[in-house]
Amino acid sequence: MLKRIFSLTRVLIKTNIGAAIAKQTVGKRKIFTILLLVFAYGYLIFIAGAFSYGAITTLMVVNQHSAFISLICLINIVSSLFETFITSSNVLYLSKDNDYLLPLPFMPFEIVASKINTLLTFSYFSEVFFGLIPLIVYGYLTKASLLFYIFVIVVLIVIPFVPVFLATLVIMIVMLFVNMSKHKSLFQTIGIIMVMVTTMSISIFMSNNASSQQDLLIVLNKVNGLAQSLYPYFPTLKFASEALINTSFVSLFLLILISAVSYVVMILVSNKIYFKGVVGSSSTGSYSKKKVDKKDFVKGSLVVRYVAKEFKCLIRKPVYFTQCVLPSLMLPAIMAFTFSQVAGGIDKLANDSSQITIFDIGGQVTFSVLVLISIFMSMYTYISITAVSRDGGGALFMKYIPIPFYQQLIYKCVPDILLTFIPNCIMFVFVSILLKFPILPVVLALVIFAIFAIGRSFFGIIIDCKNPKHNFTSEYQVVKSNPSIFYDIAYNFVLLIPSVLSLIFLSDLPLMVVFLINFLIHGALSFGLYKYIENKDFELAQKIY
Amino acid sequence: MIEIKNVSKSYTKGKKSVDSLNLTINNGEIFGFLGPNGAGKTTTIKMITGILDADEGEILIDGYDIDKQSMEAKRQFGFVPDNPDIFLSLKAIEYLNFLCDIYDVVERENKIVSLTKKFEIYDVLNNKLESFSHGMRQKIVLIGALLHNPNNWILDEPMTGLDPKSSFDLKEMMKEHADEGKTVFFSTHVLEVAEKMCDRIGIISKGKLLFVGTVEEAREQFAKEGSLEKVFLEITENA
Ligand SMILES: Nc1ncnc2c1ncn2[C@@H]1O[C@H](COP(=O)(O)OP(=O)(O)O)[C@@H](O)[C@H]1O
Ligand SMILES: [Mg+2]
Numbered sequence: 001m002l003k004r005i006f007s008l009t010r011v012l013i014k015t016n017i018g019a020a021i022a023k024q025t026v027g028k029r030k031i032f033t034i035l036l037l038v039f040a041y042g043y044l045i046f047i048a049g050a051f052s053y054g055a056i057t058t059l060m061v062v063n064q065h066s067a068f069i070s071l072i073c074l075i076n077i078v079s080s081l082f083e084t085f086i087t088s089s090n091v092l093y094l095s096k097d098n099d100y101l102l103p104l105p106f107m108p109f110e111i112v113a114s115k116i117n118t119l120l121t122f123s124y125f126s127e128v129f130f131g132l133i134p135l136i137v138y139g140y141l142t143k144a145s146l147l148f149y150i151f152v153i154v155v156l157i158v159i160p161f162v163p164v165f166l167a168t169l170v171i172m173i174v175m176l177f178v179n180m181s182k183h184k185s186l187f188q189t190i191g192i193i194m195v196m197v198t199t200m201s202i203s204i205f206m207s208n209n210a211s212s213q214q215d216l217l218i219v220l221n222k223v224n225g226l227a228q229s230l231y232p233y234f235p236t237l238k239f240a241s242e243a244l245i246n247t248s249f250v251s252l253f254l255l256i257l258i259s260a261v262s263y264v265v266m267i268l269v270s271n272k273i274y275f276k277g278v279v280g281s282s283s284t285g286s287y288s289k290k291k292v293d294k295k296d297f298v299k300g301s302l303v304v305r306y307v308a309k310e311f312k313c314l315i316r317k318p319v320y321f322t323q324c325v326l327p328s329l330m331l332p333a334i335m336a337f338t339f340s341q342v343a344g345g346i347d348k349l350a351n352d353s354s355q356i357t358i359f360d361i362g363g364q365v366t367f368s369v370l371v372l373i374s375i376f377m378s379m380y381t382y383i384s385i386t387a388v389s390r391d392g393g394g395a396l397f398m399k400y401i402p403i404p405f406y407q408q409l410i411y412k413c414v415p416d417i418l419l420t421f422i423p424n425c426i427m428f429v430f431v432s433i434l435l436k437f438p439i440l441p442v443v444l445a446l447v448i449f450a451i452f453a454i455g456r457s458f459f460g461i462i463i464d465c466k467n468p469k470h471n472f473t474s475e476y477q478v479v480k481s482n483p484s485i486f487y488d489i490a491y492n493f494v495l496l497i498p499s500v501l502s503l504i505f506l507s508d509l510p511l512m513v514v515f516l517i518n519f520l521i522h523g524a525l526s527f528g529l530y531k532y533i534e535n536k537d538f539e540l541a542q543k544i545y
Numbered sequence: 546m547i548e549i550k551n552v553s554k555s556y557t558k559g560k561k562s563v564d565s566l567n568l569t570i571n572n573g574e575i576f577g578f579l580g581p582n583g584a585g586k587t588t589t590i591k592m593i594t595g596i597l598d599a600d601e602g603e604i605l606i607d608g609y610d611i612d613k614q615s616m617e618a619k620r621q622f623g624f625v626p627d628n629p630d631i632f633l634s635l636k637a638i639e640y641l642n643f644l645c646d647i648y649d650v651v652e653r654e655n656k657i658v659s660l661t662k663k664f665e666i667y668d669v670l671n672n673k674l675e676s677f678s679h680g681m682r683q684k685i686v687l688i689g690a691l692l693h694n695p696n697n698w699i700l701d702e703p704m705t706g707l708d709p710k711s712s713f714d715l716k717e718m719m720k721e722h723a724d725e726g727k728t729v730f731f732s733t734h735v736l737e738v739a740e741k742m743c744d745r746i747g748i749i750s751k752g753k754l755l756f757v758g759t760v761e762e763a764r765e766q767f768a769k770e771g772s773l774e775k776v777f778l779e780i781t782e783n784a
Pocket of ligand 2 (some may be wrong): 582586588627
């Protein structure tokens with residue numbers, strides 16, 4: 001039985017995340033993808049390590065470094081709680097594999113256990129950054145013994161049990177009462193928006209408060225106080241912190257005990273309520289009785305209809321909406337909000353920036369900085385890079401209708417271009433008004449950004465065509481664990497270079513010259529990518545069948 | 546008319562999924578494409594419709610080469626893929642209207658209303674395809690392939706998932722279509738359908754076309770007094 005649960009878990013994890021890599025059997029490609037992954041994860045590990053190093057050394061000065069442990073435990077519990085909230089509705093209810101799994105001769109209990117193991121595994125992935133790395137840095141800085149590291153491993157293994165249990169329990173109970181087939185989209189969207197708002201508030205909180213070491217200390221203390229006040233409600237938080245701080249066997253034992261009990265209870269409880277919800281989720285619900293009327297039959301322009309179709313498919317599917325559309329809206333919103341809230345007040349900042357303006361006579365520095373930031377900001381729009389794959393079986397549709405393939409690719413880029421450009425454009429105009437930037441450099445920077453957004457979206461769709469994932473089993477494979485996304489990020493990074501260079505070397509030249517140089521670089525690139533799509537129409541279509 | 550000339554395709558090197566296929570489907574003909582699972586039916590149909598490129602050979606639809614004059618060729622057929630799960634976020638009416646825009650359909654309202662009423666799906670047109678059952682999605686895709694009144698109707702396993710009434714309607718429509726002098730090319734593994742409907746059948750196994758002709762001819766040639774099933778088994782097993 002354990003063996004069956006284990007192998008089923010492995011299959012579920014694979015279908016939910018691993019398939020993207022596993023599918024690429026071609027040697028070179030695979031190595032390249034893995035290298036990209038290593039690079040990206042290395043980068044995250046570096047950030048986690050650097051942050052921990054800073055925080056711990058700051059705390060060590062005042063001999064408060066054990067607060068860091070509570071902080072890390074809290075972060076891991078909260079992150080696994082949130083992560084499970086987001087992923088569990090997909091893994092448990094919306095994933096396509098349910099249709100195949102339920103009829104198979106697995107005991108209900110085995111399916112539940114495997115699904116929950118899958119969720120636990122997801123938590124372990126993020127624990128590497130939120131838990132393992134910081135604690136290793138901690139151990140290194142405090143010259144901890146080997147026993148500490150063993151404790152770390154054990155604690156990290158058991159700590160997600162309770163939060164995963166709580167989050168799945170909530171989701172399962174909600175699913176019992178919600179008419180899944182009717183409201184599942186809404187439900188998922190609300191959940192993810194909630195998480196995003198929380199993350200946003202945290203990031204604003206951090207950016208407001210953590211500007212100096214002194215402030216960092218205050219923040220850490222606040223968080224630590226929060227952690228302490230949560231002890232009664234989250235006994236595992238208390239025991240985990242104590243186990244690590246004092247390397248206390250008693251605390252560790254209690255932690256393991258609570259987690260083990262909660263795991264067993266979790267399986268037993270979910271065994272009771274999971275299947276009621278999941279059976280309802282795949283059946284079809286009631287239909288809207290609204291009749292079609294005359295205006296549903298109006299002839300429209302093909303371009304408009306095609307782009308509208310792209311938008312509808314993007315917005316109506318919660319996974320796509322939350323993973324592709326929301327980030328591109330949220331980030332500029334966070335930016336604008338942060339700016340309007342900066343410590344010291346807008347007036348001071350505007351004053352500072354007007355001094356910059358005096359120094360930056362032609363506006364070329366303002367221009368370059370804005371271009372730089374805008375390119376950086378657009379890193380999280382993954383609409384083009386998934387445009388073909390997202391359609392799933394519908395991707396073949398592109399190939400048998402009488403519209404040239406390249407033309408459809410260009411249509412498919414429109415949502416990406418608009419959603420990259422417009423929110424950032426609004427944000428920049430807002431900030432520029434706040435900070436009283438001169439108009440010309442802002443407008444010119446937006447022109448460059450528009451050209452960049454167009455090129456980036458062409459680049460994305462080329463990559464997607466060369467590496468399509470339209471034969472997915474779960475939409476998550478397209479938007480979350482799609483290695484192509486790294487190419488997109490790499491594109492942003494590479495194109496940061498001209499702006500950085502122009503900031504360093506060209507700030508003595510007149511604004512118009514700097515603009516023209518940027519215009520030529522970005523213009524040539526975007527135009528070249530357009531020509532590539534137009535001319536390689538046939539090659540780009542090859543892998544979609 | 547669909548002309549397939551010496552067409553081959555392999556997904557992996559050395560293993561031909563379709564091997565030197567020659568086939569002509571004439572106007573006014575219902576042609577049934579039979580074969581066991583994995584025989585190469587879908588692969589062939591994907592090549593006819595331009596989804597896959599043939600490694601060798603050429604395919605003409607009403608005289609237009611699917612490779613070299615693909616836009617003209619693609620206007621000449623309506624296609625029903627084996628998997629109707631496409632654009633599930635769209636409402637049925639939005640999908641059909643979109644197709645009308647693509648193919649410049651005139652009198653779209655009449656066509657959509659009459660076809661959807663015929664398939665008894667008119668009342669739910671304002672719902673997303675996501676909420677439809679497999680059979681209902683199949684019907685929408687079928688209707689979508691007929692809106693522009695194509696000369697060639699290409700269907701991959703069209704009966705799968707249809708209820709008896711719709712399946713009957715579909716067969717009637719295929720007959721009407723052929724009676725108007727147009728071509729119907731469909732793949733199936735349901736032999737009775739093929740026996741009743743088809744003017745000619747082709748039997749494919751392991752990528753090779755083993756037989757082309759009427760059902761009668763197949764009987765004469767293989768199992769003198771057997772069901773089509775017996776004939777089918779004999780042909781495909783001896784390959
Ligand atoms: N995408 C693919 N990649 C590799 N091989 C494939 C692919 N699709 C089909 N094949 C192979 O081609 C052969 C014919 O498949 P197919 O045309 O789908 O058969 P049918 O539709 O007659 O059941 C099978 O052997 C199948 O394994
Ligand atoms: Mg098939």
